[in-house]
Amino acid sequence: MTRLVAWLLPAALLVPVVTPLWGRWQLACREPTFTWPIGGLSDYVLRADAYGSGAFGSRRRGGRSHNGIDLAAPIGTPVRAAKSGTARHGRQRDGMGTYLEVHHHDGSVALYGHLSRMVVADGQWVSRGQVIGLVGKSGNARPRRIHPHLHFELRLRGVPLDPLDGYLDGTEVSRSSGRPAARSAKT
Ligand SMILES: [Zn+2]
Numbered sequence: 483m484t485r486l487v488a489w490l491l492p493a494a495l496l497v498p499v500v501t502p503l504w505g506r507w508q509l510a511c512r513e514p515t516f517t518w519p520i521g522g523l524s525d526y527v528l529r530a531d532a533y534g535s536g537a538f539g540s541r542r543r544g545g546r547s548h549n550g551i552d553l554a555a556p557i558g559t560p561v562r563a564a565k566s567g568t569a570r571h572g573r574q575r576d577g578m579g580t581y582l583e584v585h586h587h588d589g590s591v592a593l594y595g596h597l598s599r600m601v602v603a604d605g606q607w608v609s610r611g612q613v614i615g616l617v618g619k620s621g622n623a624r625p626r627r628i629h630p631h632l633h634f635e636l637r638l639r640g641v642p643l644d645p646l647d648g649y650l651d652g653t654e655v656s657r658s659s660g661r662p663a664a665r666s667a668k669t
Contacts, residue, residue: 516564516649517610519594519634520553520617523652527554529631533669536631538644542667549642549666550593550635557598557630559617563608564592564650571604577668578633579621582614595633595668596623622669633669642666
């Protein structure tokens, strides 16, 4: 009897630990890629204006490198979560303006910058495709000659990835990998 309890008790204690992990793993299997936060593969437009290009890795002032992609869209365009996860309201005052992060079950983080509005609460669970905010020109996207866009950033263990490098639905994996570390730019 005591032997049985000795086996059952640790097993019972593991249930609340293992169950959410199992749920997360199943979700990760169902959502291997990221959906487009605005538009799609056939109709997306990268920002191009006097201040710079919206491509990943494009150059910014002070030798910095652009750590996301800028999807051009009119102010007020709904922004959708690329993957399910927990929404976090941005807290750093570093030029992103009003921004949201979504922390995913696979450890990756998506950042949605320069919003005019967030429409989800801090800490709220959001589903892939759910509207989480609206395009704006907050932070250092404010200058008139910067075209309105969504700054979309994807990070895995803190390392920024090019969302167009096989992560967003329909995009293909390029052969070049390993980029030089560069200071991030926030537009
Ligand atoms: Zn940007």
